[in-house]
């Protein structure tokens with residue numbers, strides 16, 4: 001007879017072993033993106049699918065269900081927010097999802113993804129959708145099969161979204177997005193007709209890559225990113241990844257002729273990295289020691305990148321340092337000119353380069369297309385045309401080629417349907433969280449002016465990072481801000497900041 005405590009201990013052991021296997025997968029992925037020679041692609045696909053399949057099988061063993069049943073019926077979970085109850089609740093969520101998906105399907109998605117990724121890189125480089133098309137078609141079939149296996153009430157997209165943002169539904173997201181859309185569309189129009197324009201040419205001067213590396217590293221350190229437990233490497237499509245306990249890596253891409261690309265990319269990934277580096281180490285490998293979901297994750301990258309890194313107070317400290325680093329490019333610019341330039345609002349093709357105002361329109365477009373793809377209403381051959389048509393509606397621009405259209409993002413190449421909405425959820429949460437931080441720490445911006453980010457990091461650590469998956473995202477936002485997630489904080493922030501920069505009423 002297994003006691004509840006024994007069952008719980010056995011679950012902890014399994015969970016840590018699964019985390020160990022997943023961390024090997026992360027390391028293989030990081031290596032693939034940074035250093036791997038091309039000749040290794042096919043065998044790497046076997047390596048990754050092997051560890052993914054192994055982790056999956058270990059976790060979906062019927063023994064896990066038995067053990068969960070024992071603990072679920074015990075005193076161990078009577079306080080719903082105790083460590084044990086949180087672990088059990090989230091294991092149950094993850095188990096029920098994972099157990100419904102056959103290992104064959106998991107391995108097939110993993111194997112297909114590696115080949116699809118390679119094809120996507122080539123397709124994007126050559127602006128040739130046909131190269132990616134067969135892989136994408138296969139992945140869509142597999143992902144739709146996965147949604148069916150997981151199950152859903154009325155919308156198959158819910159099954160996918162729940163994988164990135166546990167407990168969230170398509171209908172909820174749609175409500176938040178339409179609230180935001182109603183405010184953003186007129187704000188973009190007002191800005192397009194504004195007479196004030198930033199001098200963005202300042203940012204397109206010469207910024208030697210060796211100095212960008214030093215400057216970006218200094219900015220990451222100032223936020224509190226720990227290089228004893230991390231590193232920065234250059235890749236095509238930047239990301240942050242938890243490679244194991246004490247090892248959270250970030251990546252970026254450098255552009256000698258554009259200041260923003262690596263600098264704000266690094267601040268963004270540093271935000272993700274800070275979250276991972278500050279999760280409670282004693283709970284590593286269990287839900288209590290993991291990030292809530294991708295929405296809250298993205299709220300941290302956005303908060304550090306935009307609410308801090310594009311704030312005037314931040315640059316009061318950092319602009320003189322930027323001028324010292326790049327005297328030939330920045331010595332004739334003023335702080336105000338520079339700050340306006342890094343906050344330029346301009347409808348453009350590439351999501352990852354989009355400003356804070358138009359960014360969410362990029363996500364809404366993807367959210368709508370993905371739903372149609374998953375419902376089976378949009379065939380793979382029709383994706384480029386559907387993308388371009390909707391893009392023109394939203395942005396008033398004709399997409400010149402698929403590299404700047406439906407081939408620009410990495411997500412579909414790994415079957416990551418359902419992921420995109422978490423970016424805008426992240427922006428919404430970030431605005432609410434930053435408001436709450438400003439109320440709790442009234443001298444926050446004064447601290448930014450002297451380059452001190454420790455009080456903000458400590459507040460985020462206490463309220464978010466230390467909590468792991470104790471609360472689901474809605475509950476977490478409610479506890480921090482006293483309200484449910486909604487768009488009003490982001491709308492107020494965008495109207496105030498960009499209304500005053502461009503001298504318009506949103």
Ligand code: ZN
Nearest residue numbers: 268272298301
């Ligand atoms: Zn991000």
